[in-house]
Amino acid sequence: MDFSSEHNSTRRDEIEFNQAHSQIQQEIESYLESTGQFSTEVPKISFEQGDIKFSFNVSSISMENLYEGIKIIKKHIVNLQVRDFDDGYIVFHDIGDLYSSDRKSFSQGIRFKFISVSSNSRIEVQRKGKLIQDEVQACLHLFQLFHKKNPETNPEKMLQKLGAEIFSPEEKRKPTENEIRISFKGFAGYSKVREEVLDSVILPLSKPEVFDQIAKATRGTSATNLPRAVLFEGPAGVGKTSMAKIIARETQIPLVCIAVENILSKYYGESAQNLANIFDAASLYERVILFIDEIDSLAVSREGGIYEATRRLLSVLLRKIDGIEQKKGLLTLGATNRTQDLDPALLSRFDTVIHFPLPSIPERNSIFRVYASHLSQQELLALAQASEELSGRNIEDICEYTERYWARKTIMEQKQISSPPGELYLEITKEMLPKSQKKY
Ligand SMILES: Nc1ncnc2c1ncn2[C@@H]1O[C@H](COP(=O)(O)OP(=O)(O)OP(=O)(O)O)[C@@H](O)[C@H]1O
Ligand SMILES: [Mg+2]
Incomplete structure (x- = not known):
């Protein structure tokens, strides 16, 4: 028996690290996207000193998930052995074919670690050399087990759980195909504000195809010039919130309202993740307006001495209303009566700022x-x-x-x-x- 060849043997169907890396990354990204988990961290995949490592954090490892996890691994890896079994540390190990020269030593073969210590639970997969397709599949399925599609696919219910309020336009008011019926019913005066709202919000939302086609004709690009973020600013009680609701009614697009104060106090410490989750859940609508009322309470200028939680919220918000992470069809509407306190980086994200003065x-x-x-x-x-x-x-x-x-x-x-x-x-x-x- 040639022991040296056992160590250096190439298994059938081994995949180069770069290829395995991009396959895992692509499959996980598309899985997360298709299940609406836009803010979930993708696993870390590395290759160090001959070892491939694949790891991801999980909120916890239940007995049920551990059992399901073993089943998944067993499906892809035939001869598994428990290598370590301690509280919060369980390792399974591929020992290879028991009856052939391919039998692996303890240092070889893929290892699956389920680690659960007080504040940090994670899954780690490690292997010397290269992965084969079965091992890649085991990694992917393990990740999916811990990131199951949220059983709640109704964005309205998800958003309500997250503390947002939703105004869904009534179907029966839907205007006919070619008609844009603009009525600022119940909203008096403010002709300049109405005009600005009409031009920069209602028309682009009602007839996006016209704006897209013009951009294509003038700049030859399919890049949209639709508004992504609009800010309403002005003193208290001048109709900013009412106008957001009017826009929803007129455009027949659901309005998701979040009061920053609510997110902050309700989910202290988890505020940033919750804000990200709200954006993700809202993105499940084909078209949606995300209304962030009193946006200044999270976006106070960095110079004003900012709390850590608020700073993290701000950075999520900046990312979410930036071109890259912004979902097409989502318009962020902010309202504030303290524009001067807004973080300049946030202020610069708004395509349009509409001022609501006190009435004349x-x-x-x-x-x-x-x-x-x-x-x-x-x-x-x-x-x-x-x-x-x-x-x-x-x-x-x-x-x-x-x-x-x-x-x-x-x-x-x-x-x-x-x-x-x-x-x-x-x-x-x-x-x-x-x-x-x-x-x-
Ligand atoms: N131009 C208007 N015509 C009719 N009603 C108005 C007008 N402006 C404000 N209102 C009424 O005043 C009330 C308060 O308006 P709204 O809540 O929209 O103000 P706001 O600008 O959002 O205030 P805040 O900054 O305190 O949140 C609403 O019930 C709204 O209908
Ligand atoms: Mg308001």
């Missing part, structure tokens, strides 16, 4: 008309003039408060039901004015 007199007039349509032109104008520096939200609050006050009065004084009078609105408006604005 004619705009306040129109907003009052939305919430108190029974008032005369003159009464509305008086209210608009008396409500300087108030926002749309303030106006809505004034009108609701006035209605409640009037209802109470109607009940207590057993009056006939009627609409509240203009003077009452005016009185309450003056009450609501910021202190410095009060004229009495």
Whole structure:
């Protein structure tokens, strides 16, 4: 028996390291993509001092997974032996054909390690020399076992679990093929803002093919010039969030709303992974708008002294709204009333920044008309003039408060039901004015 040849023997179908490496990488990438696990780390594959190593971290190794894992390995490797069996450290080892010269020594043959120590669980596969196809398959299937497709394929349910809120447009409002019906129903004034939203968000989302074809004709490239990220900025209560919902309604594209505050407090320490998961789950929709409200709370300028968790969140966000990782069909919409605090790197990612100012007199007039349509032109104008520096939200609050006050009065004084009078609105408006604005 020639022992030296045993050590140097080439097995049938051995694969060069580079080839095995790229096969494993490609198959894993396409597996992760097809199962919507865009943010999962791909395994490390290395070749050092004659050893090929394939390893990946897992959140934990359950008994069930260990058992399934052995079954997978057994399917591809015939003669397995348990080499080590300790708490949190189990190693299986290919001992080769028991009856032939191909029988391996302890240092040879592929080894599968299941390692589970307190904070770090991982699977490591190691082999001297080259891999054969069966071993490659064992590696791939082991990885897939620990990265099973999320049983939840409904993005809405996944997103809800992750703390996001979804506004799905109602099917029945869908405009016909050639019709783009733009109605900013319930949103008064702000003609400049509407125009900007129409041009830079609604039209590109409603008719992407027109934008694509023009880019192709002018630049000869299929690179899209559709907006990827748009920022709404302006003081509180001026309609930024409402506009995001209007866009969803008008374009018939689901709107996924995430409040950064929620992600931060709910999943402390895991915030960054959760944000990445939200982007991944949202990417399961063919087209989607991801609305990040109060984006400033995660993206405060680096100079302002930033917490580690926030910094990690920011870096995920930067990656996700960068060209490379951004999924086609996903528009990120951010809203803030503290643009000056935004990290410059984040700010620069937005294709368009739309400013929502406080409403002017004619705009306040129109907003009052939305919430108190029974008032005369003159009464509305008086209210608009008396409500300087108030926002749309303030106006809505004034009108609701006035209605409640009037209802109470109607009940207590057993009056006939009627609409509240203009003077009452005016009185309450003056009450609501910021202190410095009060004229009495
Ligand atoms: N132009 C407007 N016409 C009608 N209603 C408006 C207008 N602007 C704001 N509102 C109303 O005010 C309320 C608050 O608006 P919204 O929540 O969209 O403001 P925001 O800019 O997102 O505020 P914040 O910065 O505090 O999140 C909503 O109920 C909205 O309908
Ligand atoms: Mg808002």
